[in-house]
Amino acid sequence: MSPTTFSRESFDTAVWRVVANIEPGQVMSYGEVARVAGFAGHARMVSQALRRSDAPLPWYRVVKSDRRLAFKPGSEAYTRQKGLLEAEGAQVVNGKVIVTESADVVDLDRLIWGPPG
DNA sequence: CCCTTGACTATCT
DNA sequence: GAGATAGCCAAGG
Numbered sequence: 001m002s003p004t005t006f007s008r009e010s011f012d013t014a015v016w017r018v019v020a021n022i023e024p025g026q027v028m029s030y031g032e033v034a035r036v037a038g039f040a041g042h043a044r045m046v047s048q049a050l051r052r053s054d055a056p057l058p059w060y061r062v063v064k065s066d067r068r069l070a071f072k073p074g075s076e077a078y079t080r081q082k083g084l085l086e087a088e089g090a091q092v093v094n095g096k097v098i099v100t101e102s103a104d105v106v107d108l109d110r111l112i113w114g115p116p117g
Numbered sequence: 118c119c120c121t122t123g124a125c126t127a128t129c130t
Numbered sequence: 131g132a133g134a135t136a137g138c139c140a141a142g143g
Contacts, residue, residue: 008140030125045140047124062124070124077124 003039014038015049022061025089027097029065060084067097 014037022028028036030043039045047070050059060081064070069092071078082092091098 011140034125042139043125044123044138045125048140050124059124064124065126072124081124 006039011037011039011042011045012049012052015046016053016055016057019050019057019059019062022058024058024061027061027063027067027085027090029067030062030070031065033062063097069097 015033018028018033018037030046033046034040034042037046043065046062050057050062053059062070069078069081071081085092085097
């Protein structure tokens with residue numbers, strides 16, 4: 001599913017829901033978030049949706065497809081994201097996130113079908 | 118409209 | 131692994 005047209009509101013809502021479900025210590029790429037949210041091909045827009053969010057979201061668990069932080073190394077945002085990730089057990093080496101959990105990304109089935117039970 | 122920007126991605130050298 | 135390149139797509143000027 002990748003609507004040719006959509007409202008910014010519906011897009012933001014879908015993206016925020018996915019991001020809010022990324023578990024601590026795990027990460028997803030912008031492209032993965034877009035795809036799971038139902039907007040494949042809109043990776044760049046995911047960053048805009050995150051920038052627009054006012055509610056507290058684990059935005060720092062979203063990284064680039066190669067697992068590097070999207071911000072410019074040394075920037076304030078970069079430092080903040082690195083700190084937040086390390087605070088929950090992830091390791092950041094050379095701008096690259098090293099997830100020490102068993103899974104590299106969140107359980108997509110749970111994201112799509114909801115928590116078990 | 119046209120052009121530029123960007124918290125992107127995939128591929129090639 | 132590091133650059134360069136091309137493709138991507140909505141927003142904003």
